[in-house]
Amino acid sequence: MKIAVTRRIPEAGLKVLEAFGEVKTLAMHQTDDGIASEALLKLVEGAQAILSTVGERMDAATMDAAGPQLKIIANMAVGYDNISLAEAAKRNILVTNTPGVLTEATADLAWTLILGAARRAGEAERVLRAGQWKGWGPLQFLGVDLYKKNLGLFGLGRIGQAVARRGRGFDMTVLYHDVNRLSASAEEALNARWVEKDELIAEADILSLHCPLTPETRHAFTLAEFRKMKPSVVIVNSARGPVIKEDDLCQALDEGLVFAAGLDVFEEEPVINPRLFDHERAFLLPHIGSATIETRDTMARMAAENIVAALSGDTPENLVPLPL
Ligand code: DGY
Secondary structure (H helix, E strand, C coil): CEEEECCCCCHHHHHHHHHCCCCEECCCCCCCCCCCHHHHHHHHCCCCEEEECCCCCECHHHHHHHCCCCCEEEECCCCCCCECHHHHHHCCCEEECCCCCCHHHHHHHHHHHHHHHHCCHHHHHHHHHCCCCCCCCCCCCCCCCCCCCEEEEECCCHHHHHHHHHHHCCCCEEEEECCCCCCHHHHHHHCEEECCHHHHHHHCCEEEECCCCCCCCCCCECHHHHHCCCCCCEEEECCCHHHECHHHHHHHHHCCCCCEEEECCCCECCECCHHHHCCCCEEECCCCCCCCHHHHHHHHHHHHHHHHHHHCCCCCCCECCCCC
16 A cells, blocks of 8 residues: 655654555655655655645646545645545545644634734734834834724634634624524524625624635635725634735735734745735734644544545545535
């Protein structure tokens, strides 16, 4: 059995694969930086299973490079927009993800972005580290309050709900827009109210994105939307970069249409739009939503277990539905 692991992953996952038997983990020597696509195509050659991450495109070329024996692509992520499901379906390749286990870590990170952007933490720390801080000042680094404000959530799946629960600690009013509406009792438990996208945009003081990347959500937020927001709004994205049209966000920051932005994901990862660096009020993190020791261990183990199940002829637990 040949299993291609596209990155260095936590031991917890590797151990599961190694215990499975004749497993060749091809990426033992890889670093965190990922691998160029040519190396990826070479890596997957002849593999029955690929353990991938959000950084690699699992498209027709990758699947063909692997060959017809490829049974499963197990993404070590909840999102799977890096995988062409149609191409997997054509080739009868199973696709799995790691839902649930990264919910709390990602919600914590969304709140790191909310707090960091609202209170201009990145900017303030940069000044301090540069030795430019001259002491306390009444007008220094003024941010915006969160207490009792409107927390707007675009997407209220597992992660959105976990973000909403944390909002209670700030006595916030939760407004959400999602194609799927929660039951009345679930809304009540979260104290969340479903609104149209336009109302969400107009009323949010904090707007945090928690939707998957789909053709419908790509560029859901452009200049047209930013123009309708409160100028004091803080926009936070820990979902997928292309949900926001980044150039438009930069223009909105230039023109003061929004107060600040907190981003953990970007349109062309790992390339960062240089215009974002011009903005002190852009609080930027390198896609670390699920990056805690415990969570990454669990994600790696889960992806590995999905592979073991598929290669043993069982149904993996976290199958992603494929188009017919
Ligand atoms: C995911 O799981 O989809 C994240 O973006 C990576 O942890």
